[in-house]
Amino acid sequence: MIKLILLDDHPVFVQGVKALFSRDEEISVEETFTSGIDLFKHLAKGDLPDVILLDIDMGKVSGVEVAKNVFQLYSSIKVIMFSTYFSNELISELLETGISGYLLKSTGFGELKSSIKKVADGKFCCSGEIMEVILEGYKNQVTNLDAHEEETKDSGPLSEREVELLQLIADELTMKEIAEKVFLSEHTVKTHRKNLMAKLDVKNTAGLIKKAFILGLIE
Amino acid sequence: MIKLILLDDHPVFVQGVKALFSRDEEISVEETFTSGIDLFKHLAKGDLPDVILLDIDMGKVSGVEVAKNVFQLYSSIKVIMFSTYFSNELISELLETGISGYLLKSTGFGELKSSIKKVADGKFCCSGEIMEVILEGYKNQVTNLDAHEEETKDSGPLSEREVELLQLIADELTMKEIAEKVFLSEHTVKTHRKNLMAKLDVKNTAGLIKKAFILGLIE
DNA sequence: TTGCACTACCACTTTTGTGGGGTTTTAAGT
């Protein structure tokens, strides 16, 4: 049974898709989320799905950023992007990050199902229109063969504690204030912040909060 | 039994919503279409629905145009617009054409269902956010008769320079780095940041970046 | 001519950020 998670800020959509899979014998929709924060909160618990179907067009919080960080934090999860459109820049960016599929909204349910199965099986899968775009880009790149083996390091998921402290940092509390609030040593809180910055690969508070917001880790 | 027709160029969406209504005892999804042409072909046969749930964001043919034509040709049919966003122009245009509802994509299935029932019953129905916009426009029309545009007074208007520096702060640069980059004194940059924090009413970088993100001031 | 954006300066305190060093607890795997 393939464990699937849906993320789309359109509640009716996720409810609908879940209903479509309700009696499926190969794919089970484990969870559905309408925001990145809920997704990452759930993943932090450790119950990882096989595949995440991810909408790109989600208001402020870009599905692209969510995808990137899913890979960074949980490299085992396959991600299929589901979008209303495609652009060369977006696709090349996504391919580099390691997505397993890219489907257009013109895709029907049958194709969606088979795509999920293929992806769960380790294959890559995308709409025909997308493949054309990719192949065209490939042709142009055949000339210069520089194999760039960039391993996306799995820095591990954020723990619940980390997410909690992250929120408090976003709420403008200093380390001292946070320490008092959650009954921890100020040192400990500083250590957590240090780890947060390392995990999210940022250099300072500004980056930390921006990325946390993009990822929907804070409210 | 309310006869409902769905029109959305997203096949999975319409299939999903249809599935959600499959066992409903009050609403039955008669047909689903992914293009306006198919919809009008069907309507021409004379089997008219009570309500049409219509997506606005449909690539080629705008949902707005479809709505207008539905009213012109079949005035008895109620139309609910279903969209990812809203704009004042769009809404006023749609209200004039005679739509019976306007729901945002953030609407859940339960609210969608109750809205369809209300609309079928002759009422008008829309999301709370939309109503606010409509009411605001109404207020302005009553109280403010001289068409003088006011600035967004949420947090005081930011100057171009301030927004520019705000973005650089969000990009993880320190004051020194920013000063070098934009050829300003470090003192000046610090002053700008100080003013930014005052204008946005925040206490530190964390709050600054969070608020800036919420307000859409940075990317 | 009043206001404001933009620039610049300074002294001072607080906080952040760096780069280490640990222990204890907890969950997972062989």
Added chain:
DNA sequence: ACTTAAAACCCCACAAAAGTGGTAGTGCAA
């Protein structure tokens, strides 16, 4: 049962910023 890995906890000292609370000149526009 034993090992291991990782979360969660704690500590320190130093460097580097951020943040506070002022002052103040310029030039432009309402």
